[in-house]
Amino acid sequence: MAQALASGTEVEDRKRGAAAAPIPPEEIAARFPQFEVTECLGRGGMGVVYKARQKSLDRWVAIKILPPERVGEKAFADRFAREAAVLAKLSHPNIVTVHDFGEADGLFYIVMEYVDGVNLRDLLCEGKLAPEQAVTIVPPICDALCYAHEHGIVHRDIKPENILLDKAGRVKVADFGIAKILAANGIETPDGESMPENATRSVVGTPAYSAPEQKSDPQHVDNRADIYSLGVVFYEMLTGELPGKSLEPPSRKVQIDVRLDEIVLRALERKPELRYQRASVFKTQVETIAAGLGGASPAEAATRAMPNSTPTGSAAGQLDQSAAALGLIKRRWEIVIWAFVLAAVCVEIGLNLNPVECGWIIGIGGVLLFLTSVPLAVLAGNNIGRLKIAAQIVLLNGVGVAFIGIWSAFHSSGLPEPWAIAISIGCGGGVLYCLNGLRKVGRVESQTTDPMGYVAFFFAVMSGLIPTIFYWLKPWAAPWLSPAGQQFMLWLTLLTGITAVLLGFVSRKLQLGWQAMVIGGINVAIWFLFFVAGRISAVDGGSFDTPELLQDETLEVQRDGGIACRLKSSSINRTGRSLDSEQFNASNFLHVQKITDDQGSPLRFDVETGRGDLLRYHVWLASPVPPMGSVTHVSEGTMVGLIHAYGEPGVFEYSMDHSPGYDGITHRIERHKLPAGAQLVWKNSADLEEEKVGDHVELHIDRRIPRAGHIEVRYRYKLSTNQP
Numbered sequence: 232m233a234q235a236l237a238s239g240t241e242v243e244d245r246k247r248g249a250a251a252a253p254i255p256p257e258e259i260a261a262r263f264p265q266f267e268v269t270e271c272l273g274r275g276g277m278g279v280v281y282k283a284r285q286k287s288l289d290r291w292v293a294i295k296i297l298p299p300e301r302v303g304e305k306a307f308a309d310r311f312a313r314e315a316a317v318l319a320k321l322s323h324p325n326i327v328t329v330h331d332f333g334e335a336d337g338l339f340y341i342v343m344e345y346v347d348g349v350n351l352r353d354l355l356c357e358g359k360l361a362p363e364q365a366v367t368i369v370p371p372i373c374d375a376l377c378y379a380h381e382h383g384i385v386h387r388d389i390k391p392e393n394i395l396l397d398k399a400g401r402v403k404v405a406d407f408g409i410a411k412i413l414a415a416n417g418i419e420t421p422d423g424e425s426m427p428e429n430a431t432r433s434v435v436g437t438p439a440y441s442a443p444e445q446k447s448d449p450q451h452v453d454n455r456a457d458i459y460s461l462g463v464v465f466y467e468m469l470t471g472e473l474p475g476k477s478l479e480p481p482s483r484k485v486q487i488d489v490r491l492d493e494i495v496l497r498a499l500e501r502k503p504e505l506r507y508q509r510a511s512v513f514k515t516q517v518e519t520i521a522a523g524l525g526g527a528s529p530a531e532a533a534t535r536a537m538p539n540s541t542p543t544g545s546a547a548g549q550l551d552q553s554a555a556a557l558g559l560i561k562r563r564w565e566i567v568i569w570a571f572v573l574a575a576v577c578v579e580i581g582l583n584l585n586p587v588e589c590g591w592i593i594g595i596g597g598v599l600l601f602l603t604s605v606p607l608a609v610l611a612g613n614n615i616g617r618l619k620i621a622a623q624i625v626l627l628n629g630v631g632v633a634f635i636g637i638w639s640a641f642h643s644s645g646l647p648e649p650w651a652i653a654i655s656i657g658c659g660g661g662v663l664y665c666l667n668g669l670r671k672v673g674r675v676e677s678q679t680t681d682p683m684g685y686v687a688f689f690f691a692v693m694s695g696l697i698p699t700i701f702y703w704l705k706p707w708a709a710p711w712l713s714p715a716g717q718q719f720m721l722w723l724t725l726l727t728g729i730t731a732v733l734l735g736f737v738s739r740k741l742q743l744g745w746q747a748m749v750i751g752g753i754n755v756a757i758w759f760l761f762f763v764a765g766r767i768s769a770v771d772g773g774s775f776d777t778p779e780l781l782q783d784e785t786l787e788v789q790r791d792g793g794i795a796c797r798l799k800s801s802s803i804n805r806t807g808r809s810l811d812s813e814q815f816n817a818s819n820f821l822h823v824q825k826i827t828d829d830q831g832s833p834l835r836f837d838v839e840t841g842r843g844d845l846l847r848y849h850v851w852l853a854s855p856v857p858p859m860g861s862v863t864h865v866s867e868g869t870m871v872g873l874i875h876a877y878g879e880p881g882v883f884e885y886s887m888d889h890s891p892g893y894d895g896i897t898h899r900i901e902r903h904k905l906p907a908g909a910q911l912v913w914k915n916s917a918d919l920e921e922e923k924v925g926d927h928v929e930l931h932i933d934r935r936i937p938r939a940g941h942i943e944v945r946y947r948y949k950l951s952t953n954q955p
Contacts, residue, residue: 253271253274253279253296254279254296254338255271256268256269256270256271256281259281259294259296260283262335262336262338263283263294263335263340265285265286265287266283266284266285266286266292266294266342267283267284267286268281268282268283268294269281269282269283269284270282272293278295278296278297278298279295279296279298280293280294280295280296281293281294281296282345285330285342290345291345291347292330292342292343292344292345293342293343293344293345293346294340294341294342294343295340295341295342295343296338296339296340297311297338297339297340297341299337299338311332311334311339312332315329315332315341316332317382317383317384318332318341318384318407319331319332320382321378321379321382321384321407323374323375323378323379324401324403325371325372325374325375325378325401325402325403325404326375326378326379326403326404326407327343327344327346327395327403327404327405327406327407328343328344329341329342329343329344330342330343330344343405344403346395346397346403346405347397347398348395348396348397348398349395349396350391350392350393350394350395350396351368351391351392351394351395351396351464351468352390352391352392354396355391355467355468355471358471360468362468362469362485362487362488362491363521365465365468365469366491366517366520366521367521368394368396368402368468369461369465369468369513369514369517370514370517370518370521371401371402372389372394372402372404372461372464373461373510373511373513373514373517374510374514375402375403375404376389376404376454376457376458376461376510377509377510377511377514379407380454380457380509380510384407385452385453385454385456385457386404386406386407386457386460387445387452387456387457388406388437388440388460389404389440389457389460389461389464390437390439390440390460390463390464391464391467393405393406394464439463439473440460440463440464441456441459441460442455442456442459442460442503443459443501444456444503445459453503454509454510455503455506455507455508456503457510458498458506458507458510458513459498459499459500459503459506461498461510461513462495462497462498462499462506463499465494465495465498465517466481466495466499469481469485469487469491469495470484470485471485472484474499478496478499480492480495480496481495488520490520491520494513494516494517494520498513562622563608563609563618566604566608566618566621566622566625567604567605567608567609569625569629570600570601570604570605570608570621570624570625570628571601571605573597573600573601573625573628573629573632574597574598574600574601574628576597576632577593577596577597577598577600577628577632578597578598580593580597580632580635580639593635596631597628597632600624600625600627600628603624604620604621604624604625604628605621607620607621607624608621608622619672622668622672623669623672623686626665626666626668626669626672627665627669627686627730627734629661629664629665630661630662630665630666630730631726631730632661633658633659633661633662633665634658634662634726636654636655636657636658636661637654637655637658637659638722640652640654640655640658666733666737669734669737670737686734687730687731687734687735687737687744687747687748687751688731688735688744688746688747688750690727690728690730690731690734690747690751691727691728691731691735691746691747691748691750691751691754692750693727693731694724694727694728694731694750694751694754694755695750695754697721697723697724697727698721698724698754698758721758724754724758725755725758727751728751728752728754728755728758729751729755730751731747731748731750731751731754732747732748732751732752732755734747735747735748735749735751736748779896779897779898779935780800780801780802780803780896780897780898781799781800781801781863781897781898781900782798782799782800782801782889782897782898782899782900783798783799783800783900784796784797784798784799784899784900784901784902785797785798785901785902785904786870786901786902786903786904787904788874788885788903788904788905788906788909788948789906790906790950792871792874792875792883793869793870793871794869794870794871794873794874795869796821796866796867796868796869796870797865797866797867798865798866798867799829799863799864799865800815800863800864800866801861801862801863802815802861802862803859803860803861803862804856804857804858804859804860804861804862808858809855809856809857809858810852810855810856810862811851811852811854811855811856812849812850812851812852813849813850813852813856813862813864814847814848814849814850815847815848815850816845816846816847816848817845817846817848818845818846819845819846820870820871820872820873821846821868821869821870822868822869822870822871823836823838823848823866823867823868824867824868824869825866825867825868826848826850826864826865826866826867827864827865827867828852828853828863828864828865829863829864829865831865832853834850834851834852834853834864835850835851836848836849836850836851837849850864852864873885873886873887877947881949881950882912882947882948882949883947883948883949883950884945884946884947885903885944885945885946885947885948886943886944886945887943887944887945888941888942888943888944889936889941889942889943889944896935896936896937897935897936898933898934898935899932899933899934899935899936899942900931900932900933901930901931901932901933901944902929902930902931903929903930903931903944903946904924904927904928904929905927905928905929905930905948906927906948906950907926907927907951908926908950908951909927909928909948909949909950909951910928910948910949910951911928911930911946911947911948912946912947912948912949913946913947914930914945914946914947915943915944915945915946916932916943916944916945918932918933918934919931919932919944919946920932928948930946932944
C-alpha cells in the first residue's frame with residue numbers, strides 16, 4: 232500500500248539523483264495539528280505518503296507531501312491550486328477521493344482517501360493474480376478513466392502501483408492528475424505563444440507504461456495515452472511481464488482465450504488513432520470475454536494477498552455483471568431445452584385448438600420462435616448479446632403459451648371449473664416466472680444493444696395493428712378467419728397490449744420502453760372500453776350490429792338415463808364469401824343421427840374427432856348462404872353420460888354447461904321432459920321453470936346470453952318405483 236500511494240514518475244528522479252530522506256512523521260504531525268500522523272507509508276517520484284487520522288471526522292486518510300525539490304518552479308503554486316481543485320471535484324467509486332489540498336510551511340500536500348488493501352504490483356509480485364481475475368479488474372479501471380476523461384483529466388501514469396484493491400475487492404485508481412501538477416505548465420514557446428493547458432514540457436509518467444506520443448510529443452497527450460498504459464498493465468497481468476519491442480500476442484506466452492490478443496494488441500497500437508478511442512469501448516470488449524471465463528474475483532485475490540484480513544462481505548459492484556453474464560452462458564442448453572418444450576406445446580395446441588386457423592397461427596409461431604432462438608443460443612459462443620436475445624425470445628414465448636393456457640382453460644367445454652382455475656393459476660405463475668426471467672436477463676450488460684425496448688415497441692404496435700386488421704377491416708380479413716377466429720384475435724390484442732406494458736416497464740430506461748408502455752396502455756384501455764360497452768349492450772338486449780342467434784333445444788329424458796334430443800340452432804355467415812357448408816363442434820356425449828334444414832329437408836354431414844372430448848361435424852347446406860346471411864339447421868340424436876346416480880337409490884342428477892357462441896347474443900331455449908312419474912328433487916336456478924304436463928314434469932329455461940357467455944343447468948329427480 233505504501234508504494235501504491237507514493238508511486239510516481241521515475242524519469243525526473245533519475246535526472247535529479249537520489250532525493251533527500253522523507254520528513255519524519257513527528258515533524259509532519261507538528262505541521263498538521265488537525266491530523267494524527269502515525270507512520271510514513273512510503274515514497275516515490277510523486278512524493279511521500281503518510282498515514283494519518285483526521286481528528287475532526289475520526290477517519291483514516293493518506294497525506295501526500297509533494298517533493299519540495301520539484302515544486303520550486305515558477306507559477307507552481309497557481310498550477311497546483313488550479314489542478315488540485317479539479318481533482319477534488321472527481322467523485323467516482325473507482326477513483327481515490329481527494330479530501331483536501333493546500334500548502335503548509337512551504338509543503339504542498341494533498342489529503343486523500345486511505346485505501347486499506349493492496350496494489351496491483353503486490354499481486355503481480357506474489358503471483359496471486361490469474362488471467363480470469365485480470366479480465367475483471369480492467370473494467371472498473373476503464374470506468375474510472377472514462378469518468379476522468381469526460382471531465383477533461385488525463386491520468387498520464389497508469390501502472391500497477393497506482394491501481395489499488397481494497398479488502399472487498401473494489402478497484403480504485405490513485406494519483407489522477409499528479410503528473411500534470413508536477414509538470415512544467417504554461418511555458419512560453421520560442422515564438423512567444425503559450426503552450427496549451429494540457430501540454431507538458433518534459434516527459435512525465437513511467438517509461439515502461441507510457442504511450443509513444445507521451446515520450447516523443449508530450450505537448451499533445453490525450454485520453455488515448457491512458458488507454459495505451461492500461462494496455463501495458465493488462466498485458467502484464469495476463470503474461471507476468473511487460474511487452475517487448477517485438478510485441479507478441481499474450482496467448483503465445485500463456486494459455487488464455489485467444490480473443491484477448493486482439494483487445495490487448497489494439498490497446499497497444501503505437502498510433503493513437505488505431506487504438507480504442509474511448510475507455511468505455513475497451514471495457515465492453517473485455518467484459519464480453521470476461522463473462523465466459525470462470526475463476527475467482529479480485530476480492531479473493533486481494534484477500535489471499537492479505538491473509539490476516541477478512542472480506543467485508545460486500546462484493547465489488549463491477550463484478551456483478553460478469554457473474555450474471557457467466558450464469559447466462561452456463562444456462563445455454565437450458566435455453567435450448569425450454570425452446571424445444573415450448574415449441575412442442577405450441578404444435579400440440581395448434582393441432583387441437585378451435586378455431587383451426589388460430590391453432591395454425593400458434594403452431595407455426597412456436598416453430599418459428601424455436602428455429603430462431605436455438606441457433607442463436609447454440610452458435611452464440613460467448614456473445615452475451617446473442618444469448619440475451621435467445622433467452623428473451625424463449626421467455627416471451629413462455630409468456631404467450633401461458634396466456635393461451637389461461638384462455639383455453641376457460642373456453643374448453645367439458646373442463647370442470649376447479650380444473651380450469653387450477654390450470655389458470657399454474658399458467659399465471661408461469662407468466663410471473665417468465666417476466667422475472669426477462670427482468671434478470673435484461674440486467675445483463677452486453678456489447679449488443681439491449682433489444683428489450685424494440686421487442687416492447689413491437690408488441691405495442693401489434694396491439695394496435697391486430698384490432699385494426701381483424702375488427703375495423705374485418706370484411707377484408709374475414710375470408711381467412713371464422714367468427715371464433717376473429718374473437719380470438721381480439722383477445723390476442725389484449726395479450727399483446729399487456730405484454731407491451733410489462734416489457735416497456737422492464738425497459739423503461741430506454742425511450743422505446745416508455746413509448747411501448749404508453750401505446751400498450753392506451754390500447755389496453757380502449758380494449759376494456761369496448762369490452763365494457765359490449766357487456767352493457769348485451770345486458771340491455773342489443774349488441775351493436777350483430778343479430779340475435781337462436782339455440783332451441785328439446786330433451787326427453789329416458790328412465791335408463793339416456794336422452795333423446797332435438798336442437799335447432801342458427802348462425803351468421805361472417806366469412807365475406809358464400810358458403811355451401813358449415814362446421815360445428817359438439818361434445819362426444821352427443822351422437823347426432825340426423826341433420827335437417829329449417830324446412831325439414833335432410834342434410835349430408837360428416838363427423839371427425841376434434842380436440843379432447845369434442846366431435847367436429849361438417850354439414851353440407853341445401854343452398855349457398857351469402858355473406859352476413861343466416862343459416863339454420865336442426866340436429867336430432869341422443870345424449871349419453873349426462874345423467875348420473877346421486878345419493879340415495881333412484882335419485883339421478885343432470886348437469887350441463889353451455890357456452891353458446893362467440894358471435895353475438897344467443898337466445899337459448901331449453902325444454903327438459905322428465906320420465907313419466909319422476910319427481911323433481913332440486914334445481915340450481917330459478918330460471919328453470921317447472922311445469923306438470925300429464926304424468927310428466929317438464930323444465931323450461933329461456934335466456935339471452937351475451938357473446939362468449941355461460942349458462943349452467945343442473946337438476947335432480949327421483950324415479951317413481953311404480954313406473955315400469
